[in-house]
Amino acid sequence: MPWSNQSGGGGGGGPWKPGNNNNGGGKGPWGQGPWGQGPSGGGRGPQPPDIEDMLRRGQDRLKQALPGGFTNGFALGGIGILAVLAWLASGFYTVQPNEAGLNLVFGEFKSRTSSGLNYNWPYPIGRVVKLQVTNQKGLDIGFRTRAAGRTGSSQVDVPEESLMLTGDENIADVKFRVIWQIDPLAPQNYAFNVRNPDETVKAVAESVMREIVGRTEIQKILTAERKVIEPAAQKQMQDVLDTYKTGVKVLQVQLQSVDPPEQVIAAFRDVTAAQQDSERMRNEAITYANRVVPEARGMASRIVQEAEAYREQTVADARGSAARFTQIYEQYAKAPRVTRERMYLETMERVFSNMNKVIIDQKQGSGVVPYLPLTELQQPQSAPANPAQPRVQPQAGGR
């Protein structure tokens, strides 16, 4: 495409020879000639037929207007003038709003142009470099995203970029992205100062991130320091790039992921799990304590209350018994002998009425005892025995 690249005839060692072009034929600052911008771009691409057409028409008109003898000379002159005009007109070009134009005259950088219609000397005297100064570029380090069909993009790890030594001789897996753009205030630096600006950004980014990670401990990198590393890396990258005058503005450094290396990630996760386990055990213990201690308090309270109840019951019982005794005694004191006898007999009556009794007259025959049918005597015992028991028990506890 001889038309799209002005520098094609630069004469051996021109600044834009293909070998020097860092863009590898991409859409970088030079791949896109100043004339590739459509109809308003001065028109070198589609122009030649038009010019010829114009010339031919002009020639025809001249032939009509002038006598035949002069036609040749005037025609030649006219062609020359028109050619020069057309050549000069080809110096117009447009700069898009996201671009900055750099005018070169005989290879020398003369001026910067902003968006709109601009003019510079046409080839071979002048050249225009257009840079996309407002486009933000993302640079992934430690991973690459690849478009994977319709589903989106897949991430491919680049471990040799992402694995870094930390300040405590551990290895961390740091993946990050650098967002940068051509400095709109100094695009000429980007264009003219550094041969491989894009590659330089990458090299500096890697170097700076490794330096920062290299003086930080792994635990800090994995946790708290993330928000410290990002601005520090951005600033340091900018400083280094400024010393090279790259004309690059680092907008942001984003840590995509900061992990322990794959080989040990399970162990790191286990530490987290262990922390959780520890917390769980503590909670279990607290649960146990919270259950057992109040229960014990309740139990203690019950024991005390029971004792209190016992005390009060005992005292009340005693008071009652004492009062009863006192009452009886007062009556007894009035008629001791009769009362005593009556009490004895009444008691015996009650005792014997509920009791199996065997009356043996020892004087008449002591030999009877061995013949007592003991098995028979035991039989009717179980039925009345049980209801009688509860009446006996409280008194037994009292003692």
Added chain:
Amino acid sequence: MRNPFTGFAVLAVAIAALVIGSSAVFTVGQTETALILRFGEPVPGRSLVTTPGLHFKTPFIENAVYFDNRVLDVETPKQEVLSADNNRIEVDAFLRYRIDNALLFFQAARTEQIASNQLASILNSSIRRVLGEQSMLQIVRERERERIIEKEGKKVTLPSPMSQVTRLVNEEAARLGVKVIDVRVRRADLPTQISERVYSRMQTERQREAAEFRAQGAQRKQEIEAKADRDVTVLRAEAVQKSEELRGRGDADRNRIFAEAFSKDPEFFEFYRSMQAYEKGLMGNSRMILSPDSEFFRYFSNPAGNTTPRPPRAVPEPRAARP
């Protein structure tokens, strides 16, 4: 114009002028420095062209060679550096330089490719020399940091290792007509087999940490539970203590009350209490073998009453029903 040869002559002259003119003129780009060579040798005095733009030279016998005046890069392949504490570390460095003196550059190196190779080997040897005096940790942590040391009682600031490398490289590179702007370590990694060892160390460290966490958890669990158990025991014991006190007080009150009441007539009390005891103690469960001689039967066979009363004799119940 009449002669057709005149046209050819004009054309020929024009072409000749163009050829000579184009040979006399050359442009130097914004990013270039040019060197005018006469028969391949630099022309003394006016050989170097550093300003961009249109320049002239003697046609045919002189030609221009161009050098890039931008910041150029040299990358070294990974090389192993033995640190002062005998650790091997793989260093991957780059430098950025500018052709400072194109004349010297042309004489010493001729082409960028040659210069680049030479710079790479200078860089490698400088890195080995400087970083070889540092410990591995210093290489990793402090390669860009200045160090302050005590020297003969005075504080001396040592330049950072990498700026020492830059200085060394610059000294060597000066003969190539280049100026090294910066030398940086892109990567400083451990060789693969050592990395594996670092991984296993990291792993064991984490395992240790995890075990510690779990043990701490178990410890705290035991502590809390033991404390709870202690509290339970103490609470119960205190309650029992209080309970015994209360019961004792109750019993004491009881004794006092009884003593107060019964001491009015101890003899009657004995009788009264015995009656109660007989009634309760012999209720139902008992079987009694009585003698007709007992006090109860005083009037049983003799309406006048027996003279010698005998107390009834209680026989404990044989407990066949209970084990």
